[in-house]
Amino acid sequence: MGTDTEIEGQIAQWRGYMLRRKGVEQSDVDELEDHLRGRVADLTEGGLRPDEAFLIAVKRMGSVDEVSREFAREHSDRLWKQLMLTGDPDAPADTARRRELLVMIGCAALAAVGIKLPMLFGVGFDDDASFYVRNFGLFALVPLTVYFGLRRRVAGRTALALAAFFIVGAVGANVYGLADDSQSIVLSAIHLPLALWLVVGLAYAGGDWRSGQRRMDFIRFTGEWFIYFVLIAMGGGVLTGFTAGVFSAIGLDPETFISEWLIPCGALAAVVVAAWLVEAKQSVIENMAPVLTRVFTPLFALTLVAVLVAIAVTTNAIDVERDMLILFDLLLVVVLGLVLYSISARDHAQRTGVFDWMQLALVVSALLIDVLVLIAITGRITEWGLTPNKSAALGENLVLFVNLAWTAWLYVSIIRGRKRFATLEKWQTDYLPVYAAWAWIVVLAFPPIFAFA
Structure with a gap:
């Protein structure tokens, strides 16, 4: 009797988890519960204890997230119903x-x-x-x-x-x-x-x-x-x-x-x-940003390599006028964004592969471009002195350089099996206050420092 009560409690808990998923409705949970009970009964008849049978049955049905995503794919119209908020107003x-x-x-x-x-x-x-x-x-x-x-x-x-x-x-x-x-x-x-x-x-x-x-x-x-x-x-x-x-x-x-x-x-x-x-739409369908990351990472990697090759062949310096500096900084931010969304969607237990090498190539290429930008900015400051634009660009590129440099080092360590992806994720999230601090410095301190120029 005690075992039956325990199993019922576990099933009730599992049902509660399922009902909280936006991609699954009550009728779906009822159907899944029937399947779950049938599998538990079959496994119990095979000689397993009820608690063991429950754990195996749940595992075979898939994780809650997997089941939720599957229902979202099969019933994609529910996304629109949820967004438009139709249904039982008393629910x-x-x-x-x-x-x-x-x-x-x-x-x-x-x-x-x-x-x-x-x-x-x-x-x-x-x-x-x-x-x-x-x-x-x-x-x-x-x-x-x-x-x-x-x-x-x-x-x-x-x-x-x-x-x-x-x-x-x-x-x-x-x-x-x-x-x-x-x-x-x-x-x-x-x-x-x-x-x-x-x-x-x-x-x-x-x-x-x-x-x-x-x-x-x-x-x-x-x-x-x-x-x-x-x-x-x-x-x-x-x-x-x-x-x-x-x-x-x-x-x-x-x-x-x-x-x-x-x-x-x-x-x-x-x-x-x-x-x-x-x-x-959270938990209803797959997020789009990680999917786009898979598409654009190789494209951006090839583009940055092409830029580096062009600079090496033509020996032309990078233009450090304001518009071009903004463009290069946006490019570096996009690279960091691609790294971030790749990390956010990654199973940390997954082994490294070709895509990780692409990410490393992307980060290293961006790092080299950032170095060239820093050299160009430093040269202009040495020649013409400090201005608000050049000082802001120098600071921003130094902030990005530190992030990119350590990201590249962590990626190398991860690929060599010396560190885990969780370390890279922690580095990126811990670095966010640095961006905030620099932005506030530019807004609050730069005007008086540069005599409101």
Whole structure:
């Protein structure tokens, strides 16, 4: 009798795990439970104890994640049903999803309205474009942080810390009174969103930023969010073209509506909507970022090798003008992104193979390009002196160099069997605060250091 009760308890626990998977419905769990009980009965009749039979039966059915993914593939229409929140309105899961939808709509509306609020005080897009450039990170990321704060139900102390970061960002963006043509205003506009994005990560982690796993979760989220945002932007481009055509057809000039309402309000709202889509489809289908990593890693590796060969053959130095430096830095960031998403989707027990050698080639190529960029920047600084642009570029490339160099070393150690992939993952997640620190330095310290130039 005691054994039967124990088995029933294990089955009930297994059933509870299955019901919490978004790709599996109650009818599916009922069917799976019938199969599970049948296998337990067969194994018990074969001479196994009930607890042994249960463990073997569960193992043969596959892990919870595997079963969830299989149901998601076979019933892909459920993804859309879940995202649109159809179903029994009295069901707890549907009630929770409806609440999440309302939170998303509220935060997206906050983003759309927020970008227009300065107009009430006479600050329009045409009158003071630099104001919107300086504060774009605040307009875009405050509503997103509110969304995650509400979704994660962050503690009061965490909420105060989040608010403090955004207040500091607002002060750094506006208190210095920088000229519209100053280098510092451009640097602030670029680095403030980067600094605040990691503040969003604090809200995403529910305040538990010390957890390496939560940091890796946020890295995964960032990749998925970017993909969804690009897809929404592409759809928005089609909508914008359609709107322009319709307005023109009825004799109205659509330029003002599109430039001052549709694009800014739509883009800011899409920041929140993309985050909601990532959250809504978790555990339902495979993530896209790791899949794209498999496609683009060899392509980027070949491209970087080709760039190095071209530099060696032509002996041309790398152009260190601002636009080119931004391009090279973006390239290095993409390389690190490919490494990160490869790590995030990897089974750490899996043996190294050809793809790992491709990753090593990619990292080493990026490291060599970063060295060439650093040499070029150092040469220009030696010749012409320090400027905000060159100093920011030097610091950023040094930060990237340290990460790439240690990543390459860890990859070599992993391929040689001396270290585990978990070490590389920990290195990447532990390094995130370094990026945040440098971004805040550029935003807050560079303007006074360089006399607000």
